[in-house]
């Protein structure tokens with residue numbers, strides 16, 4: 001058993017999620033950021049790859065005091081569990097994700113992570129070891145489910161999202177398309193990594209919503225079961 005997994009990503013009109021230097025870019029407007037805050041508050045956990053932590057240093061906390069109060073009233077932590085997928089345990093110990101906001105953190109590593117780093121990390125987060133070289137995403141999702149995660153939001157980046165799609169581990173995709181053009185063949189996109197080759201392996205999507213938001217478009221897709 002694994003959680004319901006949905007991906008939320010903001011991309012430019014030309015399909016890029018940041019610059020070729022992997023510098024964070026503001027693609028969403030106010031309306032989209034408040035939508036993101038709401039879907040975050042509705043989740044049990046929120047997951048990113050280490051590339052996103054190193055590039056953006058996000059805290060992944062719920063920003064709205066009202067939404068935090070709603071979670072508390074429902075007997076939940078103020079913020080969803082923050083999960084970092086970090087094969088070699090590269091996460092800096094002063095990352096915002098380990099410090100900002102109350103609540104639980106999980107760092108998922110593979111057997112390649114140095115034991116002394118894991119020991120230091122355990123002061124701030126629960127460490128889950130899954131996989132030999134990279135993190136075994138299927139095993140990680142099963143472990144998160146065992147720990148009570150029913151609804152998991154994935155905030156990127158492209159490498160992690162590409163790997164989740166390739167393994168058939170995504171149930172829904174929410175894409176905000178913003179009104180800028182970033183360009184660059186090396187700029188990250190919503191599903192990076194090696195990509196898929198055979199058409200029969202491509203995840204098929206079902207359009208569930210397309211609405212104007214800010215100066216862009218929010219598109220929601222369900223992923224067909226294979």
Ligand SMILES: NC(=O)c1ccc[n+]([C@@H]2O[C@H](COP(=O)([O-])OP(=O)(O)OC[C@H]3O[C@@H](n4cnc5c(N)ncnc54)[C@H](O)[C@@H]3O)[C@@H](O)[C@H]2O)c1
Nearest residue numbers: 010018022049050051052055134135156157158159160163
């Ligand atoms: N626009 C947006 O909504 C948005 C959201 C998040 C990130 N970003 C951007 O994305 C970029 C970061 O993305 P990225 O692709 O470099 O990194 P990422 O966040 O996808 O992290 C990738 C890393 O995860 C680790 N990993 C461990 N196990 C793995 C597995 N089984 N499969 C895949 N990866 C595994 C690897 O170390 C890998 O390098 C940054 O430029 C950031 O600004 C944009």
Ligand SMILES: Nc1nc(=O)c(N)c(NC[C@H](O)[C@H](O)[C@H](O)COP(=O)(O)O)[nH]1
Nearest residue numbers: 010025026027028036056058059060061
């Ligand atoms: N939805 C969205 N629109 C964007 O324009 C953009 N650049 C991101 N990027 C995702 C990313 O990693 C963010 O930086 C975190 O969603 C915010 O992290 P904070 O909790 O505020 O620290 N996400």
